[in-house]
Structures are given as structure tokens and as C-alpha cells.
Amino acid sequence: MNAPASTAEKKIIPIVASPDKGSIAPPPGADEETIALYEAHQKIYPRSVSGYFSKWRWALVFLTQLVFYGLPWLEWGQRQAVLFDLGARRFYIFNLVLYPQDFVYLTGILVISALSLFLFTAVAGRLWCGYACPQTVYTEIFLWLEKLAEGDRSARMRRDAGPWTLDKVWRKAAKQCMWIAVGLWTGFTFVGYFTPIHSLGMELFALSMGPWETFWVLFYSFATYGNAGYMREQVCKYMCPYARFQSAMFDKDTLIVTYDELRGEPRGGRSKKADLSTLKLGACIDCSLCVQVCPTGIDIRKGLQYECIGCGACADVCDTVMDKMGYARGLVKYSTQNAVNQRWSGADILRHVLRPRVLVYSSVLLAVVLAMLVSLWMRAPFKVDVERDRSTLARIVSGGRLENVYRLQIMNARETHQTFEVSAEGLPDLTLSTDSSMEVGPTESRWIAIRVQLPYEGATPGSHPIHFTVKSAPDAAVVTEKSVFIVPR
Amino acid sequence: MSDFTSNFWSVYVTAVTVIGIAACLFLLWFSGKAKAMTAHDNTTGHVWDGDLREMNNPLPRWWVGLFVITIIFSAVYLAFYPGLGASAGKLGWTSSGQFQAEIAKGEADIAPIYARFDAMSAEDIAKDPQAHAIGERLFMNNCSQCHGSDARGSKGFPNLTDADWLHGGSPEKIMETLNQGRVGQMPPMAAAVGSGDDVKNLANYVLSLSGSPHDSVRANLGKSKFAACAACHGSDGKGNPALGAPNLTDDIWLHGYGESAIINIVNNGKVNQMPAQVQKLSPAQIKVLSSYVWGFSNTGVAK
Numbered sequence A: 001m002n003a004p005a006s007t008a009e010k011k012i013i014p015i016v017a018s019p020d021k022g023s024i025a026p027p028p029g030a031d032e033e034t035i036a037l038y039e040a041h042q043k044i045y046p047r048s049v050s051g052y053f054s055k056w057r058w059a060l061v062f063l064t065q066l067v068f069y070g071l072p073w074l075e076w077g078q079r080q081a082v083l084f085d086l087g088a089r090r091f092y093i094f095n096l097v098l099y100p101q102d103f104v105y106l107t108g109i110l111v112i113s114a115l116s117l118f119l120f121t122a123v124a125g126r127l128w129c130g131y132a133c134p135q136t137v138y139t140e141i142f143l144w145l146e147k148l149a150e151g152d153r154s155a156r157m158r159r160d161a162g163p164w165t166l167d168k169v170w171r172k173a174a175k176q177c178m179w180i181a182v183g184l185w186t187g188f189t190f191v192g193y194f195t196p197i198h199s200l201g202m203e204l205f206a207l208s209m210g211p212w213e214t215f216w217v218l219f220y221s222f223a224t225y226g227n228a229g230y231m232r233e234q235v236c237k238y239m240c241p242y243a244r245f246q247s248a249m250f251d252k253d254t255l256i257v258t259y260d261e262l263r264g265e266p267r268g269g270r271s272k273k274a275d276l277s278t279l280k281l282g283a284c285i286d287c288s289l290c291v292q293v294c295p296t297g298i299d300i301r302k303g304l305q306y307e308c309i310g311c312g313a314c315a316d317v318c319d320t321v322m323d324k325m326g327y328a329r330g331l332v333k334y335s336t337q338n339a340v341n342q343r344w345s346g347a348d349i350l351r352h353v354l355r356p357r358v359l360v361y362s363s364v365l366l367a368v369v370l371a372m373l374v375s376l377w378m379r380a381p382f383k384v385d386v387e388r389d390r391s392t393l394a395r396i397v398s399g400g401r402l403e404n405v406y407r408l409q410i411m412n413a414r415e416t417h418q419t420f421e422v423s424a425e426g427l428p429d430l431t432l433s434t435d436s437s438m439e440v441g442p443t444e445s446r447w448i449a450i451r452v453q454l455p456y457e458g459a460t461p462g463s464h465p466i467h468f469t470v471k472s473a474p475d476a477a478v479v480t481e482k483s484v485f486i487v488p489r
Numbered sequence B: 001m002s003d004f005t006s007n008f009w010s011v012y013v014t015a016v017t018v019i020g021i022a023a024c025l026f027l028l029w030f031s032g033k034a035k036a037m038t039a040h041d042n043t044t045g046h047v048w049d050g051d052l053r054e055m056n057n058p059l060p061r062w063w064v065g066l067f068v069i070t071i072i073f074s075a076v077y078l079a080f081y082p083g084l085g086a087s088a089g090k091l092g093w094t095s096s097g098q099f100q101a102e103i104a105k106g107e108a109d110i111a112p113i114y115a116r117f118d119a120m121s122a123e124d125i126a127k128d129p130q131a132h133a134i135g136e137r138l139f140m141n142n143c144s145q146c147h148g149s150d151a152r153g154s155k156g157f158p159n160l161t162d163a164d165w166l167h168g169g170s171p172e173k174i175m176e177t178l179n180q181g182r183v184g185q186m187p188p189m190a191a192a193v194g195s196g197d198d199v200k201n202l203a204n205y206v207l208s209l210s211g212s213p214h215d216s217v218r219a220n221l222g223k224s225k226f227a228a229c230a231a232c233h234g235s236d237g238k239g240n241p242a243l244g245a246p247n248l249t250d251d252i253w254l255h256g257y258g259e260s261a262i263i264n265i266v267n268n269g270k271v272n273q274m275p276a277q278v279q280k281l282s283p284a285q286i287k288v289l290s291s292y293v294w295g296f297s298n299t300g301v302a303k
Ligand code: SF4
Pocket: A259, A264, A267, A283, A284, A285, A286, A287, A288, A289, A290, A291, A301, A317, A318, A321, A331, A332
């Protein structure tokens, strides 16, 4: 075992901020001086990379963007398949028509998202960050466009350091055009989820978009452009709240991208033909490629760091280096802290996946998903709200009958006309004095005044619980709602 | 505003605001640098417990820029909008001014919709689906509080869906009622009627007028006492819309059903008031609303 010389110090600070500004230990006799606590942004030039994990990332880029850019164009019957009509307060998701009262489903989706995030993080670290987070995905797209226009890392660095030449100007201009185009398209698509995208497109060509639509298209475009083009890792490092609390879900059996220090150290350059055993060197050839490809600009060889978004780029690039050197792959790899320290095999890692926290996360997640599916499945195709009339407590009508007035709001969650049959139960001789059947148009909600009568002195003074039963004629779905009948003294 | 009649609070608020902003700026500048042991190893050089060292993870400068932008924003905002004590700001914005502007805008927005109803007769408006929808909303917001959301009223508040109108049920009369309001006055009549027994007899006579359950012996005795009531309700008890006197021969009981309710009204009288709506609603709105209300009792028109 060639334990690295720095192990002793590393115990002191297992997490090292980057970029490295020198050795870990303070040199003896360090002076006191004034230091700046604000730091100018240092531009990071990630080198492009290809390999196993990068393929996965690109697959997810395509998948998520296919959904995001494509979904608003899908038609479903007479309308856009997915449309959040904020103005009319109707949310259409394929054959589902949701009302604001269905907010609980949004809550359900958020709970499911959060729990999945917990689960994935506990098992495999920052999977979301590295592969599916929009910040990562759009940065990947923008980086690719940047590479198209300006070349890869070294070319970009050289050009940026050099003077403004015609070549530099047109390359930068080309990059900006592509960035802005992608940004605008993204903003346009985003708004297309809230305004029918076909008519939005027409309005765009006629330059007659409404002020709010224009604002949100531009706002979202700018956010995409700024975040993916310029902010990049700064968002992950300084703004993202998820990055701050995910460590709560990590443990020593969580998969992380890690450098196998025992195998790699001491690092050092050598010729491809050199014999490792005679050189007394580890497997790391100190090519620094893993640092160059890192989108957050850190050195994975210093161990787990909070900036690492787990994208696996360093693992990909180091594997290619290992291949070239004829060494075994996996000097930088997905592994767990326990596995690295205790030299576990892949099977050992697998055996440690089902830990209590993983089991708890998965069972809660499963329960919520099931509850949500069952509730969606059993959902009645309409909703009913019962309100007692705002003013009339109770009244006596001709014939001396006692009457209470209610307003029923029936919300049709179907895209067809529905006829409803209303009845009231809960007290003997309770009758409706209004028409008991009513029709509500597709996805419309209608307020209907319902009068309920009781014979005079048919019940003791006070309030009596009653309930309304509303049946939809076509499929006999039933909704009951509680209310009270008031008998005055 | 009375808080600001003396200068003190205005100056106080201004001072708190300005000092607060200045303090933010000072803090930004002040916390940008620190004296520390530095070993150029990305730590501050501070060591505790022998091995615990403080790292220097500097705040990115662009984030400081965002703070500066908020300070600039606050200065610009305070120059244009009220916020510095009693200062009104360059734009002279007030919440009531904005409210008025929004009302004016709202009225301008709906004017073309109402313009369509200008030339229409009340009968035609009542038949118009758009007018019906508008009328329903106006009714729900302005009338249902008393008359109920189904317009059928309750004790003391007339039912608008029957054919019984205290002040007349033509569209013009309804519009007049809406514009000017109405006061219904029934004076206490016990003195004019006589003893408590007389009042009871009278009440039974009144019940008999509509064929409601009553004591016919008492009703006969009470008949002569009705002369005191005839001045308003007419000798046949059919009421008088000019006075707002209710028809007593129908089965509609505005102030309560049965003998005791009638005795109570005769003894104590009643003043009932329908408030005028002319301040609240525009003439166009009143026109639509009165046609909507007219539609209640002229069925085949509204629901
Ligand atoms: S890419 Fe691999 S070999 Fe090269 S410096 Fe990084 S860890 Fe060492």
C-alpha cells in the first residue's frame, strides 16, 4: 500500500474548496494580512468528453428536451394535450381536466419528486444534478454550441486570452446567435404550456403577442441564456438549495464519483512503457484531464467535495487515459466511501444498497405513488361545492313550509355535456323545491341555487346535518357533500 | 395620515429608511475584507482545537453586485414612489389614485358591452343570454345579500320571483326602485284597532283574506276593525302599489306567517328599507339588472 503522504492532513479537512491555492498545511511563520472575502468569478473552460456517462447524459438531454419542446405541440382531441390555462383555471393533461381544487395532485407530484430525489440521492448521489437537472442539461447544450463555434477547451482559452481578431468576433457572434436562438425557443416553449402554442406562434409571427406573454418569453429566454451560458457552475455552487441539503441523504454506502487514492497515488508522469512496480508510482499519470473536463472546475483527486455534481465526466476521461496507458479502468469511478476504503467489489456495494434509509424512502415513495394513482383512478368526473346561501338563514314559504337555500357549484371535469341529478337527504320529508336535474357544459362550472324544504315544525329548532347527493347521469358517478339545514326558533 | 400631521414620524421613518440602506452599503464594503493569518492555502489561518481550521470560501463578487443592485433599486424606487416618510415621490402615486384609475379602466372596458343594451327594451334584455349572465353577477354581488341568491327573499325581504310587487313590477318601476330605493312603512296600529282581543280578531280576519288557517268566529268579529287598515291596504285588502302597501289576500307573508306574526306587526309597525343603488351602480348596470329582476316573475324569459 502506498498511502499518500497527505493522509494525515486530509483527516483535518476532508472537504477541500477549490481551486486549490497551494498546500494544505500552513507554512510555518505565515503572516497576518488582509484578505478579500469577495472573489471575482474565474471562468471555467470545461473540456468536452465522451464516454459511458456522457452518453447517459446526452440520452437524458434528448429525452428531457424531447418532452419539454415536444409536449406543447401534441394535440388531444380538439385541444393541446398539455395546457395549463391559468386564465380559465383549467389544467389539461391529456384526458385529465384538473380544477384548482385538484391542487392536492400537484402536492402529490411534488411529494413524489422530493421522495424520489431522496431515494436516488441516498443510493447514487447526485444523479439528478449530473444528468437531469435543467441547469446541467442546458449547460450541456450551450457548451456543445460553444464548442461548435469556438472549438474545445484549449482553443477557447487561447482565443479568449488573445486579441480581438475577425475570427474571434465572428465565432463569438455565431455562438451568441445560437445561444439566443435556443434561449428564445425555450422561453417560447415554456409560455406555450400556458397559452395555446399554435396561436402563440401565430401571434409571434404577427408580432402581436400580449404584453405578459412577451415578458415571460423574454424572461425565460434570458434566464436560460444567462444560466446556461454564463452562470453555469455558479448556480450549482452558490444558488442551488438542493446542493446544500443533499448531504443529509448521503452515507458511506452512497455511490459517489471518487478517485481511488490507494491505487492512484503517488501520482506522476511516466512513459507508457514504464513498469509500474519499478517506478513506485500509482496509476494516476497526473495528466490533469479530470480537472479539465470538470464542469465545476474541481480536482476529484482531493476527495468528495460539495461542488461535485456527480456528472461522471472525470470518470469518463480518466477511463480513456487508463485505456491508453493499458491500465485497468476505474481509477476515477462511481463507488462508495466504504467500498473504496475497504476494497469492496461491485457485489459488496450491491449488497449494501438496501439500507434502512433506502427502504424507508422507497416504501414511503411507493405508498404515495399508489395513493395518488388510486385517487386519480377513483376520481369522479365532476366536483361539487355546497354553500349555504349567503344571506337567507331560513324562510317560510307559502303553504307554511320551511325552506333553506343552498348554492351548489358543479364543476364538470369532462369535455362533454353532463347532466346531473341532485337530491338531499338527512332529515325526514326533506324535499327539493327546485328542478333536481341540471346540465353543465364541457369543463364548465355552474352555480345553481337549490331550495330544500321541510314541513313546518318538521324538525327541532337548530341546525341539522344534511347531505347532497349529486349523480352524473351518463356513468352514475356520485359525489356527496355535507351541509346543514337550519330551523329557526 | 394623522400620524403624519406632525413632522416627527415622517422624519423618523425617513431616517430609519436612509440609515438602513446606508448600513447595508457599509456592511457590504466592511465585510469584503478581513485581517487573517494567511498561508495562501485557502484557509484563514485560524486554528482551533489544534486541527480545526477555518476555510476562506469567498462570496462570488457577482453576488455582491446583486446586493448593490437592490440598493440602487431602493434608491430609485424611493425617488419615484412614496416611502420616505411623508414624501409622495416623483410620480405622485397613491393607492386611492390607482384604485380610481383601475375603476375608470374597468368601466371603459365594460362600456362597449353595455352599449349593446342601450337601445334594447327591457323585455329583450331579459331574453339576452349575455345580459342574463351579467345580471346574475350583478344580482349576486349587490342584491343577494337581502333577497337571497335565488331572489326568493326571506322574512322582511321580498321575494322577487313571484308576481307580487309592493311598488309595481313593470321594468320601469323596478328600475325606479333600484335607483331611488324604497321605504316601506307600516305604522303601529294597535291604538286605532282597539284592545288586544280586537287585534287578535283582526289578525284572524287578515288570515281569512288569503284563505289561510284561521278562527272564523274571530275573523268575523275582526272584520269591522279592518277599516283602520283599509286606508293603505284597500277595503278589499288587495294592497296599494302606490303606497307600497302589501296585498293581504295572497299567500305571501313578508313579515312572517301566522297569527302571532300579524299581531306583532299590527302592534309594533315596521319600517322596511330598500337602499338606493344609484351611487353604486351605473345607469347601464341598473338597466340590465332591472331587466334581469323583471325576468324572474315573467317566466319564459329567465330561469
Ligand atoms: S484523468 Fe485520471 S490519470 Fe489523469 S490526472 Fe485525472 S485521475 Fe490522474
